[in-house]
Amino acid sequence: MRPLEDAVTAWASSRASLLPQVGRRLFAMVLLMLASASIAQAAIDAYTFKDEAERARYTELTRELRCPKCQNQDIADSNAPIAADLRKEIYRMLGEGQSNQQIIDFMVDRYGEFVRYKPELNAHTWLLWFGPAGLLLGGVLLIGVIVVRRRGQRSEDADVLSDEERQRLAHLLDKNHE
Structure with a gap:
């Protein structure tokens, strides 16, 4: 070798x-x-806008809506064909003079509440909004209960010896010191 x-x-x-x-x-x-x-x-869309306010609205909407295919990307950053279609649809609706809320409502009607990064608070999404805080609060309460119970057991365990056992223990300790 x-x-x-x-x-x-x-x-x-x-x-x-x-x-x-x-x-x-x-x-x-x-x-x-x-x-x-x-x-x-990089997703490149060559859209022309009548003014900067409309361009800002377009940017805001494409950042606020989630790509149905990618799921963890907004439609501004996604290269999926459906994201390109959604960007085109937003551009079309802005050109028609629709408001941001009308565009978002259209997208939610078509793709469901999932398409929004910040879903509205309603009967279907209350668990999404308050679930994490509830779990955190429940965990803190559980830890508190465990700590209180263990402290109670320690105080009960301290007085476990009977009088006879104490006398025997004292006798053994005295014997060891001699």
């Missing part, structure tokens, strides 16, 4: 002068590929 190691070491040392050049080129190539991959994934 030693001749093989020697051959590998010799080959590596003969190539040592080429290694920095190849390493730099490889690093530059990997960096370029990573940069171009992130650019290629």
Whole structure:
């Protein structure tokens, strides 16, 4: 096995002068590929707006609505075809002069409350809004009950010895000191 190691070491040392050049080129190539991959994934919509207020409304709406396919992305960042359709629909509805609430209501009617990142508080979503606080409060109460019970057990355990046992214990302790 030693001749093989020697051959590998010799080959590596003969190539040592080429290694920095190849390493730099490889690093530059990997960096370029990573940069171009992130650019290629960006969602690009070329919409023209009549003013900046309408552009701001469009941006706000596309950030507020969730992509039905991606689920953890807003439709502004998603590359899914359905997200592109939703962006196009929002642009169309803005052009028709509909309000933000009308557009959101349309999307909720079509895709359900799930399409909103911040669902309204109603009978269907109260658990979503108050469930985490309820679980936290329940956990704190449970820990409190456990602590109180354990403290109560300790005080009860301190008076467990009878008079006879105390006398015997005192006798044993006195015996050990002698």
